[in-house]
Amino acid sequence: APVPVLTIDGPSGSGKGTISRQVAEHLGWRLLDSGALYRAVGYAAGAAGLDLSDAEAVTRCAQTTKIRFQPSADGSDTRILVNGHDATDELRTETAGAAASAIASIAPVRQALVELQLGFRKAPGLVADGRDMGTVIFPDAPFKVFLTASAAERAKRRYKQLKEKGLNVTLASLQREIEARDHRDASRAVAPLRPAPEAVLVDTTGMDIDQVVAKVLTVVQP
Numbered sequence: 001a002p003v004p005v006l007t008i009d010g011p012s013g014s015g016k017g018t019i020s021r022q023v024a025e026h027l028g029w030r031l032l033d034s035g036a037l038y039r040a041v042g043y044a045a046g047a048a049g050l051d052l053s054d055a056e057a058v059t060r061c062a063q064t065t066k067i068r069f070q071p072s073a074d075g076s077d078t079r080i081l082v083n084g085h086d087a088t089d090e091l092r093t094e095t096a097g098a099a100a101s102a103i104a105s106i107a108p109v110r111q112a113l114v115e116l117q118l119g120f121r122k123a124p125g126l127v128a129d130g131r132d133m134g135t136v137i138f139p140d141a142p143f144k145v146f147l148t149a150s151a152a153e154r155a156k157r158r159y160k161q162l163k164e165k166g167l168n169v170t171l172a173s174l175q176r177e178i179e180a181r182d183h184r185d186a187s188r189a190v191a192p193l194r195p196a197p198e199a200v201l202v203d204t205t206g207m208d209i210d211q212v213v214a215k216v217l218t219v220v221q222p
């Protein structure tokens with residue numbers, strides 16, 4: 001039988017990252033953070049001084065950038081190595097998110113990342129977190145979830161996260177960035193953000209993490 005996949009798609013700040021990680025832990029399945037791949041390519045392109053709208057140069061960068069996920073020394077989290085450099089902290093910034101969103105609209109860049117993503121599908125199962133996991137990368141996944149939350153709620157969550165990390169941001173600017181990125185992700189020609197027709201929609205506005213995890217687990221284990 002094919003290795004089962006649970007796809008979790010949705011806009012930024014819907015809680016996908018945290019939910020996907022906890023659900024994967026519960027199930028004992030592997031985790032694919034596909035957003036980190038786009039962030040890594042955006043970061044590598046920026047570090048190389050490329051113009052992010054230069055589709056050919058950024059595509060070559062996507063084809064050659066070495067991205068590795070590696071457990072930290074104490075096993076408490078995953079570090080992301082981009083061409084051998086630990087870029088985990090840089091990849092979490094809003095700047096990296098915006099760069100990711102810009103290069104993610106280039107079709108051959110997305111194509112360059114397909115094989116890498118398919119390679120995460122290993123027994124006993126995979127939780128795949130992203131925008132197009134259920135629609136493009138794993139269309140045959142037996143389990144699909146689409147997480148949403150209001151833009152105001154997502155901005156609040158993001159604000160809290162970034163403040164805890166000591167980053168200097170304002171709530172209003174975050175909400176504007178989130179809305180702009182949503183718009184770009186949903187209106188782009190390639191792999192626009194939209195739920196797969198068979199995805200279970202979960203609106204997480206007003207729900208806490210445990211409630212969302214429990215709800216998502218029922219999709220896999222009814």
Ligand code: C5P
Pocket residue numbers: 012034035036038039097100101102104129130131132133181185
């Ligand atoms: O999920 P995350 O915020 O890390 O994703 C960063 C950006 O990468 C998104 O705004 C989106 O433009 C892009 N992305 C994508 N397809 C994915 C995952 C992320 O286009 N599967």
